[in-house]
Amino acid sequence: MSKRRARPWLVDDGLWLRIEPLLPSPPPGRQRPGRKPVLEDRRVLCGILFVLYTGIQWEWLPQELGFGSGMTCWRRLRDWNAAGVWRRLHEVLLDELRAADRLDLSRGDRQHPRPGAQWRPKTGRSPVGRGRPGSKHHVICDATGIPLAITLTGGNRNDIAQLIPLLAAIPRVRGRRGRLRQRPKEVCADRGYDHDGYRRQIRARGTKPVIARRGTAHDSGLGTKRWVIEQTIALLHWFGRLRIRWETRDDIHEAFLKLACSLICWRRLHSTLR
Structure with a gap:
């Protein structure tokens, strides 16, 4: 190894x-003699x-x-x-990935519940966890599984309520000459996001919604596009600290989430630079 x-x-x-x-920079007082x-x-x-x-x-x-x-x-x-270090690091790495032509700006998105040890900010009774307190990681990625934005909510929050906030959280990606890219060409999502009102909001942002409808057969082929988000979620929860939310403060857990997204981006970029 x-x-x-x-x-x-x-x-x-x-x-x-x-x-x-x-x-x-460290505060000036840190440099005092003694x-x-x-x-x-x-x-x-x-x-x-x-x-x-x-x-x-x-x-x-x-x-x-x-x-x-x-x-x-x-x-x-x-x-x-x-100080916004992890947010800016993520943006820097996304810019470099786009410059290296490793960023495919079509999208996939999904959420995943995380159990919590007790009631804390941005937790709630998870409907899939027997009512235990937990949080949800809402993730949106590009067509190759690179995380573009992530948000944290309580486990009782409806999945679809974070669809528009996730789209808004995508940073403006540089790396090439011309207009900055922020809007995806299309958004792929499962039946949990099936709502015509949100489809209209997505189209109003200049993006095509590709969302499965409830009650339809499971052979639509959408799963072949959405497997990459499953890979992204697996990579995020490969980090031991993200499997269970132990942090009392939600900003500390969000800091870990942002840092993990940056590390995934760095691995992808590092494989390109080698």
């Missing part, structure tokens, strides 16, 4: 070159990725790895998310 596969939480040079310019030296950002980021990959609790982060304490990593994740 390669070193990269054996320890995926180690940040390679290519990814760090893209992240470092996005990080906010203060404890600030742990370098790259090592702290490795600690954050260790928690994301393994699903370990923050307080159990092994000190011998040299990534700092779990509380240090938690605070840095919170602050960087508030």
Whole structure:
């Protein structure tokens, strides 16, 4: 097994070159004489990725790895998310994927419920989880499975209510000369999104809705287009911290979601650059 596969939480040079310019500068007070030296950002980021990959609790982060304490990593994740680091990183990687002709701007979308340990912000009684509290990850991807946007809601929220917010959350993708691309050519979705009112809203945004209708046969062929979103969801939930929502604060869980989307984009781009 390669070193990269054996320890995926180690940040390679290519990814760090893209992240470092996005990080906010430390407060001036951190540099005063007599203060404890600030742990370098790259090592702290490795600690954050260790928690994301393994699903370990923050307080159990092994000190011998040299990534700092779990509380240090938690605070840095919170602050960087508030500064928009993960959102901008995702946009940067999408731009590079489009420039490399690896982004196919036709779309697929779906949601997936995640159980939660207790009642927390953006949780609700999941109708598929015996009424237990949980959250939903709503994802939209391109035709090859690259995640374009992700949102978090309670497990009791109707799937279709997040269709328009997901479309609106897609960033304007650069990477080529000409107009920025944001609207998909078409949106593929399953029967859970079958509603003529939402079809009209999608068409009003300049996008063609390709949504299965309830009561029709299952041999429409739409599944051949939508399998990529299943792959994207599987990749997201391969990260141990995203399988069950342990975070009390919804912004911390959303930070992990955005970071995971960026890592999936980076893997796809890294395979192109090699």
